[in-house]
Amino acid sequence: MAAPWLDELNPAQRQAATYGDGPVLVIAGAGTGKTKTLACRVAHLIGRGMVPERLLLLTFTRRAAAEALARAERLTGGGLTGRVWGGTFHATANRLLRQYGRALGLAPEFTVMDQADAADLMNLIRSELGLAKTHRRFPRKATLSAIYSRVVNSRTKLAEILEKHYPWCQDDLEGIRAVFEQFTQRKRQQNVLDYDDLLLYWNAVANLPGTGEAVADRFDHILVDEYQDTNLIQAEILRGLRRRNRNIMVVGDDAQSIYSFRAATVTNILDFPTQFPGAAVIKLEQNYRSLQPILDTSNRVMAQAEHQFAKNLVSTRSLQEATPTGLKPALVTCMDEPAQCAAVCTRILEALERNIPLKRQAVLFRAGHHSDQLEVELTRRNIPFVKYGGLKFVEAAHIKDVLALLRLMENPGDEISWFRVLLLLEGVGPASARRIMNALRGPTIPDTPDVPAAAILRLPHPGMIPAAVPGGAHGEFAELCQVFADCGAVGDTAKASLPPAAQVERIRRFYEPIFRRQYDNPETRLRDLDQLEQIAGNYKSRGSFITDLTLDPPSSTQDLAGPPLLEEDYLILSTIHSAKGCEWDEVHIIHAADGMIPSDMATGSPQEIDEERRLLYVAMTRARDRLYIYFPLRYYFRKRASDRHSYAQLTRFIPPAALSLFDRISVGVAGEDSPQGPDIVTSPAAAQAIHRMLHDLWQ
């Protein structure tokens, strides 16, 4: 009965994996074999005779769930794929609400909108309410949706959120309130859920008498990864799901909590033993990832945190591998950003020569645009790379256009998709679009207790052209109707609808001429449409295709320098947030300057600063063998073509006392053609001396 793989676990890991029933909190430091432990626990539970369909594994990304389950699959020798419930909170909510949402009056065909769609709806409402052109500037759409999300997820009063996080918007409290009011009503009327709704509704269902029990009883065991980055609602969902059966294991590390901007609260992990009395607490502290010098510096960075829970990661690698203790991390002082780019490239190529593939190296940064210059330099040098966390595939306008068409067929009530689609037509602007939409409204749906009466939009039949459609757009509008009909989305006799990929193809035939009219470089964008069609080929239903794409969008731009061959070796560029849970042999952290890390957007409160510190900690602990931290001395102002610049300070998270833990290197560039010039210690003082000398000459 004793599974052989249990021998590969250390005592703490084994205790977690084989723990019996009841609540458990696993505090798992960086690199302590968390995924392995979770996988072993799944395998162990199955080995104990648990039914896979009755296990729920909640993770932060779909990839993390897939990884853990694939590992469990190998341990159990198969039979798990697609059976264990695994995925993000949001994806799981979506799945459950299709079945149980009716308990809340939610039709099972609801569609899901991402944050950008939510922002667009806010924008629409804001202009309807005339808030766009008031004398003062009203918050922008992205800000509105960020505020909304924060209010909902932290369940805090709007006024308080504004005061704490958006003080410059406080004067607009009334207007914001009005927008939010409309926003929630419209979503409800249109049978559309945003990310926050998914959690809210799941929570409501989980805590409903009767239905709540039915949902809860589906799961014998619940496992939750990255618990430090869950929010209040997520914790409430879990409590709701465990009213009768208390089998729950949460895994996390308070030192890696980096999502408070999404209302994640570290209180969840700290209060777990109170929420689930009698919970066992297991600590994993043996680090299998990084060499000791990397851990020494990481621990030092964390040691200055205001609040922290004594934890000292100790590497087991030097013992296991009988290697020397490894090199100190390098702190590379660069003259400016170009020098930083050159230094990074040089070291990456050096590592490649040491036979470390690009895929096992990563460059990490605080904000998506921090890698802009580096991307140019990498392209110039023909170093292929993939970037995680920047602009996403689904955020491209042309992809959104196609998705809007698909979503309309799934849910004709979806106002935002209508708006988007109608604006594609030649000669149709916001005003005509509104009038056309009004013409497409069907009979009024009566009031329900919380939703006022509304007329829902219907797909037009071919041949039906409302008078509101401007003359110039008649042809394209008729074509649009034909698309709906051909895809089987309209018509009395429910025509068998085409497979998703064929629908994308049909839409494309309609869209391509419009598309060529609208975009300057249609060819590159056309390739994206190919790709969308390819992805669609993996799905049987249109509904699951579009929902999956919004809940789990492809996280990297296929921004390969050179031909996008999947087999090719490529370097990883990633925001620190997106690097969570990953590891690489060599890690380069760029822009370790104050103002970048910590971001000067996040230095308002000690809590924010502490989170920025944890961010650096997360970045550092991704490294297995070598860690490089880069710090440019000068930043040039982009504004005007001048040589104006400012001097930066090294990130405050590496205090002078910690410098001895690093190898210190300084680099400058000799010139554009020799970016690999010798390492130089810069001396602005010497340059000044020349000026002084010259000045003295004519004095």
Place this chain on the structure above:
DNA sequence: GGCATGTGTATTTTT
């Protein structure tokens, strides 16, 4: 009312 063009501005992190 649609659309092209011009001007000013504010810039994190993501399911």
Place this chain on the structure above:
DNA sequence: TACACATGCC
């Protein structure tokens, strides 16, 4: 640099 908003022409 992209986006929101204003302006002016069809």
